[in-house]
Amino acid sequence: MSTWQQTPGTGYYPGQQGPNTGYPSQNPGYPPQNPGYPPSQGYPPPQDGYNPGYPPAYPGGNPPAAGFVPPMNPPYGQVPPNSGTPFTPPPMQAGMYGTSYAEDPMQDEIKGFDFSEQSIRRGFIRKVYAILMVQLLITIGFIALFLFHPGTKHWFSRHTYVFYIALIATFVLLIAMSCCSNLRRQAPMNYIFLLLFTVAEGIVLGAASSTYQVDAVLMAAGITAVVCFALTIFAFQTKWDFTLLSGVLFVAVIILLVFSIAAFFVKGKIFTLIYASLGALIFSVYLVFDTQLMMGGKHKYSISPEEYIFAALNLYLDIVNIFIYILTIIAASRD
Known part of the structure; x- marks a missing residue:
């Protein structure tokens, strides 16, 4: 035939x-x-x-x-006659940002970019520190304005309600960015909210710093810069995984909150020094913790590269709290 x-x-x-096939069966x-x-x-x-x-x-x-075996017929796992090994679909792998769904491995090559995990993490770290530097410059500008411009300091002393408005705004914006993931991920709203928070925090820190002596504020700023730089280098180099200490740090913050409430009723130089030293220590560990969350890699827990606003916000709050507690220690030791 x-x-x-x-x-x-x-x-x-x-x-x-x-019967009557007309075709000899050469391969029964x-x-x-x-x-x-x-x-x-x-x-x-x-x-x-x-x-x-x-x-x-x-x-x-x-x-x-x-020896040709069609890829879709028979179904996966069925052994076609005389095909040898059954066809097995490729295993599902994690997505680019740690998700559980598989992505097209050729998609990144088609776009012409290298989306390996290390390159994503390095770009994420650079972006976080760039945002953090802008936040710190804005904050330093407000502190310098309150310290070295008498007109601003005099105007603010007559309009103290601005301090309370800024203080309430910091809490509202912080809660909004912490609880609403879409708010801190969608541009440009995430940058707008972060800028508003930074301006409000700068007003609060500038007003608070104006009540201290200029040399004490400058000394606290210098010590904070040195401590934060050393802790950042330590977080990048150490083999200790501080991301496992989230539960311990949460308990430490609760203890610090109890100390802050007691500080309203217990007055004394020794108590203030203990409270400020404990706060500086806790937020120094928090700085290492948040830095390693941002680094990812060898650490057990890491933050998603999409959360660059949240990572910058965490590092900024750690540095601000370290500065406040160091300034309190310096002021209490001089009092």
């Missing part, structure tokens, strides 16, 4: 044993195993080793080479 046709009145296909070990997929009418005879039970995906074309 020159074409693939069913033998009239028999119901048999070529290569399948049966290859009966069609998938009767739901009969060969197309008029299809040319198969080549050696090709299974007629599995027609090609392109009818009318040339028959595939010997």
Whole structure:
């Protein structure tokens, strides 16, 4: 037979044993195993080793080479006749940002970018520190304005309600950015809210710093810069994983909150020094903790690269709190 046709009145296909097939069964070990997929009418005879039970995906074309196994027929895991190893789909892998769904591995190459984990993390760290530097410059500008510009200091002493408005705004904006993930991820709203928070925090810190002596504020700023730089280098170099201390740090913050409430009723230089020293220590550890969360990699827990606003906000609050407690220590030691 020159074409693939069913033998009239028999119901048999070529290569399948049966009466009056007109086609000698040269390979009795290859009966069609998938009767739901009969060969197309008029299809040319198969080549050696090709299974007629599995027609090609392109009818009318040339028959595939010997040993060809169509990828979608039979289903995954089914062993086609004489195919050897069953086809196994590739395992699901984590997405680019730690998600559980698989992504197209060719998608990044098509776009022309290198989206490896290390390159993403390095770009994320640079972006966080760039935002943090802008926040610190704005804050330093407000502190310098309150310290070295007498007109601003005098005007603020007559309009103290601005301090309380700024203080309430910092809490509202902080809660909004912490609880609403979409608010801190969607640009440009995340930058707008972060800028408003930084301005409000700068007003609060500037007003608070104006009540201290200039040399004490400058000394506290210098010590804070040195401490934060040293702790950042330590966080990048140390083999200790501080991301495991989230529970311990939460308990330490609760204890610090109790101390702050007691500070309203217990007056004394020793108590103030203990409270300020404890606060500086806790937020110094928090700075290492948040830095390693931002780094990711070898640490158990890490923050998503999409959370660059949240990471910058955490580092900024750590530095601000370290500055406040160091300034309190200096002022209490002079009092």
